[in-house]
Amino acid sequence: MAYKANPDDRSDNVEKLQDMIQNTMENIDKSQDSLQFSNEEERARIEAKNERREESIQAFRSEIKDEASARENGYK
Template sequence: MTFNKSYPDDRSDNVEKLQEKIQNTLENISEAEASMAFSNEVEQQRILEKNQKREESIQSMRIEAKEEAAARKNGYK
C-alpha cells in the first residue's frame, strides 16, 4: 500500500517556471511557423490552429505570472 506524502506549498519559483514555459512556448510557435514552408495546406492549417492555442496559453501564463509575482510581493497571504 502506497501513501502520498503531502508537501508544503512551495510557490517560491513559480514566476520563474512560468516565464520559462512562456519562453518555450514562444520558441515552439517560431519553430512551427518555420516548418510551414515545408508543409501542405492541411498541415499549415493545423499549425495555425495549434499556434493560436499556444498564444492563448501564453496569455493565461502571463496573467498567472503577474498574480504569482503580486502574491510573492505580498508574502503569499
C-alpha cells in the same frame, strides 16, 4: 502507511512560468519555419495550434502577475 503532503512551495513559480512562455514562443517559431514545407492541411493544423499557444502565453502572463502579487504579499 500514511502519506505526508509536500508543502506548497510557490517561491519559483514566476520563473517556471517565464520558462514556459519562452519554450512556447520557441515552439511557435519552429512551427512557423515548417509552414513553408507544409501542405494546406498541415498548415491549418499548425496555425490552429499556434493560436492555442498564443492563448497559453496570455494565460501564463496573467498567472505571472498573480504570482508576483502573491509574492509581494507574502503568499497570504
